[in-house]
Amino acid sequence: MLEMKVAGIALDAITRSPIVLLKDASDRRALPIYIGQEQARAIMGALENQKPPRPLTHDLIVNMLDAWNIVLERIIIHSLQKDTFYAALIVKQGEVKKEIDARPSDAIAIALRTNTPIWVMEEVIADASIPVDRDADEAEQQAFREFISNLRPEDLIKRFGGSET
Secondary structure, X not given: OEEEEEEEEEXXXXXXXXXXXXXXXXXXXXXXXXXXXXXXXXXXXXXXXXXXXXOOHHHHHHHHXXXXXXXXXXXEEEEEEXXXXXXXXXXXXXXXXXXXXXXXXXXXXXXXXXXXXXXEOHHHHHHHOEEOOHHHHHHHHHHHHHHHHOOOHHHHHHHHOOOOO
C-alpha cells in the first residue's frame, strides 16, 4: 500500500465531471478518481476548512464517530473493478476494529475532516495512476535496465548463496 494525499479537485475537460486527484509523497504518481458534484463540494469544503452552519452528511459522520469514541485509523482504496473504485474505512473502538465499505469520495471527505491517512493498494495504483514526473520515471527505469544488464549469475550466488539440491 502507498499513502497518498489529496492534491485537489479538477474537472474533466470533455465531460466537465469532477475528479479528485490523489498524489503520492514523491509527487511521482497521481490517481484520478471521478466523483459526483456533491462529493466534490464536500471534499473542497474540507480542503478549504469550511465550517457549515449545520453539519452536512460527512460532518455528521465525524460527529457520530466522536460521540461513540470511534477512531478512523485510515481509509484504503483497495480495488478497481469495471472503472469503479472501492474503498473501506478502518475504524477502531477500544480494542475492536472494523472495516466499513465506502465510496472513495465519501471516505476521502471523511478522512480530510479527521486528518486520517489515505492509503491505496499497489494494484490500484498500477492500474489507474498516471505519471506526474515522466523524466524521473524514465531515469529510474533506465537505471534498473543498466543494473539488470550488468548482473551476473555469480554476483547473485555470492550475495545470496547457492541452493543445495
